[in-house]
Amino acid sequence: MNETTSTGDIKKDLISLFRQNTGILESGSGQVLNRYREQAFHDFDRLGIPTTRTEAYRYTPLEKYLQGNYDVELNANPFEINLKQVFKCDIPEMDTHVVLVLNGFFYSLSQAEPLPAGVVVCGLNEASVKFPKLFHDHYARYADTSADGLVALNTLFAQDGVFIYVPADTLVYKPIQIINLSHSFKNLRITRRNLVVAEENSQVNIVMCDHTLCNQQYLTNSLTEVVTGKSAVVDYNRMQNENTQSIHINNLFVHQEEYSRFTGNSISLHGGLIRNNFYATLAGPYSETNLYGLFLCDDKQHVANYVLVNHAAPHCTSNQLFKGILDDNATGSFNGKILVQKDAQKTLAYQKNNNILLSSTARMNTKPHLEIYADDVKCSHGATVGQLDMDAMFYLRSRGIGEKEARHLLMYAFANDIVGKISIPILKDRIIELVDKRLRGELSRCNNCDIRCG
Amino acid sequence: MLQIKDLHVSISGKEILKGINLNVKAGEVHAIMGPNGSGKSTLAAALAGREIFEITQGSVTYMGENLLDMNPENRARKGLFLGFQYPVEIPGVSIVNFMKTAINEHRKFKGLEPISASDFLKMMRDKKELVGLTTNLANRSVNEGFSGGEKKRNEIFQMAMLEPLLAILDETDSGLDIDALKTVANGVNMLRRTDNATIIITHYQRLLEYIVPDYVHVLYKGRIVKSSGKELALELEEKGYDWIKDEA
Numbered sequence: 001m002n003e004t005t006s007t008g009d010i011k012k013d014l015i016s017l018f019r020q021n022t023g024i025l026e027s028g029s030g031q032v033l034n035r036y037r038e039q040a041f042h043d044f045d046r047l048g049i050p051t052t053r054t055e056a057y058r059y060t061p062l063e064k065y066l067q068g069n070y071d072v073e074l075n076a077n078p079f080e081i082n083l084k085q086v087f088k089c090d091i092p093e094m095d096t097h098v099v100l101v102l103n104g105f106f107y108s109l110s111q112a113e114p115l116p117a118g119v120v121v122c123g124l125n126e127a128s129v130k131f132p133k134l135f136h137d138h139y140a141r142y143a144d145t146s147a148d149g150l151v152a153l154n155t156l157f158a159q160d161g162v163f164i165y166v167p168a169d170t171l172v173y174k175p176i177q178i179i180n181l182s183h184s185f186k187n188l189r190i191t192r193r194n195l196v197v198a199e200e201n202s203q204v205n206i207v208m209c210d211h212t213l214c215n216q217q218y219l220t221n222s223l224t225e226v227v228t229g230k231s232a233v234v235d236y237n238r239m240q241n242e243n244t245q246s247i248h249i250n251n252l253f254v255h256q257e258e259y260s261r262f263t264g265n266s267i268s269l270h271g272g273l274i275r276n277n278f279y280a281t282l283a284g285p286y287s288e289t290n291l292y293g294l295f296l297c298d299d300k301q302h303v304a305n306y307v308l309v310n311h312a313a314p315h316c317t318s319n320q321l322f323k324g325i326l327d328d329n330a331t332g333s334f335n336g337k338i339l340v341q342k343d344a345q346k347t348l349a350y351q352k353n354n355n356i357l358l359s360s361t362a363r364m365n366t367k368p369h370l371e372i373y374a375d376d377v378k379c380s381h382g383a384t385v386g387q388l389d390m391d392a393m394f395y396l397r398s399r400g401i402g403e404k405e406a407r408h409l410l411m412y413a414f415a416n417d418i419v420g421k422i423s424i425p426i427l428k429d430r431i432i433e434l435v436d437k438r439l440r441g442e443l444s445r446c447n448n449c450d451i452r453c454g
Numbered sequence: 455m456l457q458i459k460d461l462h463v464s465i466s467g468k469e470i471l472k473g474i475n476l477n478v479k480a481g482e483v484h485a486i487m488g489p490n491g492s493g494k495s496t497l498a499a500a501l502a503g504r505e506i507f508e509i510t511q512g513s514v515t516y517m518g519e520n521l522l523d524m525n526p527e528n529r530a531r532k533g534l535f536l537g538f539q540y541p542v543e544i545p546g547v548s549i550v551n552f553m554k555t556a557i558n559e560h561r562k563f564k565g566l567e568p569i570s571a572s573d574f575l576k577m578m579r580d581k582k583e584l585v586g587l588t589t590n591l592a593n594r595s596v597n598e599g600f601s602g603g604e605k606k607r608n609e610i611f612q613m614a615m616l617e618p619l620l621a622i623l624d625e626t627d628s629g630l631d632i633d634a635l636k637t638v639a640n641g642v643n644m645l646r647r648t649d650n651a652t653i654i655i656t657h658y659q660r661l662l663e664y665i666v667p668d669y670v671h672v673l674y675k676g677r678i679v680k681s682s683g684k685e686l687a688l689e690l691e692e693k694g695y696d697w698i699k700d701e702a
Contacts, residue, residue: 395542395596398502399556399612400530400563409555413546413595 030128047149059333127163258284461512472676488673533619586637639664659691
């Protein structure tokens with residue numbers, strides 16, 4: 001465990017942290033992970049932490065949140081207690097392969113049934129040694145360190161996370177559930193790196209949940225690269241439920257080959273600051289990307305979703321739908337871009353962001369935009385920020401439904417647009433329940449978790 | 455049942471109703487007619503408790519209580535029902551959930567337990583039949599994607615479900631073809647009892663051929679300028695509203 005001494009200059013602190021610990025980092029990591037550190041170092045040194053002067057981060061004042069002292073774990077900490085006893089997912093009937101990740105390090109895998117032949121689910125570091133060819137082909141190939149300081153920072157400190165490999169023509173029938181847990185006795189800086197490779201004509205459903213097990217402050221920089229091979233189908237359901245002091249920066253890079261389909265559904269229930277960056281590149285024709293997101297925030301929480309869908313091939317389809325409900329002094333932002341390249345003819349690309357402000361002090365910034373270089377495409381974008389529909393409120397109340405219940409019905413209906421798209425029925429029911437509780441102002445922590453986070 | 459005395463109602467500072475007087479007793483059907491913009495819908499919405507309408511003067515007593523002191527939900531729970539001229543579409547709220555919530559809020563108000571799932575389904579089925587609503591309501595959001603006729607039938611269906619004491623039907627007939635009009639009227643007639651009352655707000659006499667009113671009132675420029683028996687409706691149909699305007 002190393003402590004960072006804060007000098008007030010985050011970039012300087014991180015650079016010196018890296019310099020002091022390069023040896024430890026590199027000796028504990030596979031060669032492929034180390035190969036990208038030098039470039040990442042230069043990029044981070046040049047870019048630093050994005051400020052509000054960076055267009056993509058204009059409405060997310062990161063500097064304000066990133067101050068403070070955090071410990072860093074440079075080795076997987078052998079944990080004294082049995083994590084499986086401390087944490088039990090409360091949807092046991094979901095029947096998934098469960099991967100536990102502790103403070104960014106792979107901890108365990110429990111298979112619901114033997115994984116199909118050839119499927120690999122293990123720690124990223126372990127995989128980088130075992131599968132050099134796959135890592136050579138895919139690791140850090142999609143997450144461009146030269147464009148975003150936080151991507152560079154993740155690559156700089158990346159040591160572990162989860163690796164999933166689904167070989168061609170293979171269907172992983174049960175979902176793979178990755179549960180990211182944060183547990184420590186001090187504030188902690190966590191770096192997590194995942195790689196998912198779904199080869200031609202394969203299919204996999206990934207559920208990723210974030211939980212904090214302690215009431216410490218966690219600063220997580222998480223990055224996932226997903227390669228969706230030709231005709232592959234990947235579902236990625238994300239549940240963010242962390243304590244209100246935690247800061248979570250989450251990057252997702254999806255690379256899609258022809259005829260593939262990727263569906264991402266992110267539900268942000270709880271967290272101090274959540275920043276989600278989604279990058280999808282439709283590299284092969286006839287591929288499809290669906291990105292959905294719902295965030296519910298109150299108090300002083302901040303949730304920001306940034307999306308860049310890059311149509312690089314013709315005949316592709318993309319859908320973006322992000323919805324937010326903000327109360328109290330919560331702030332949120334949506335910054336979504338559809339980029340249609342010159343040769344990406346016959347593109348269908350849609351983007352929508354709807355938000356409800358429940359208080360006069362909540363704020364939402366939204367910026368949907370299109371950049372189109374092809375001439376035969378169909379694209380749309382739009383955003384709304386408003387209050388609950390007063391006509392609908394009156395209609396419900398005129399039938400005897402109390403004001404509070406009427407508000408709840410309307411908020412729930414608003415949120416259900418996203419939740420309804422979750423592809424695993426049991427997970428959907430559970431999330432419906434969580435969203436319902438969250439909207440009623442009840443704690444949304446999972447029932448079986450003993451820690452009162454949030 | 456309902457006594458309206460010298461009711462003045464404004465919206466954004468503009469006075470719409472300028473002293474309405476009306477008495478409705480249990481068992482009666484009143485028709486309120488009048489040209490466009492005379493204040494008919496304002497009266498309906500103000501009685502239901504729509505907050506954008508400001509009551510500047512007058513009183514409304516409903517079942518011996520001051521109606522104007524109650525919020526919209528309590529008015530409804532005490533048996534007041536407004537059939538909307540333009541029923542609101544509420545995407546994402548299923549009709550089943552909506553009606554179940556409403557029924558249970560009414561029951562809670564009366565100190566009753568929530569309705570059982572099987573009783574509720576049976577009730578839905580019976581009332582749908584009563585009002586001739588053939589739309590399959592399962593998995594449908596409130597009024598979303600409904601045709602004009604379906605929306606109006608859905609209003610009468612909700613009325614049948616909630617069994618109000620005083621129903622105010624705001625232009626329920628507008629936009630209905632003759633068959634739909636008959637079913638809607640039939641539903642209203644079936645729900646008529648000696649202990650409830652209906653106020654029908656309409657522009658045309660047509661609906662009154664099927665729901666026979668005890669009284670017809672003509673509202674013009676925010677005042678009731680003429681009240682009479684059902685024959686007044688026929689006279690209005692024949693002569694239009696101009697003679698009333700002249701008289702007023």
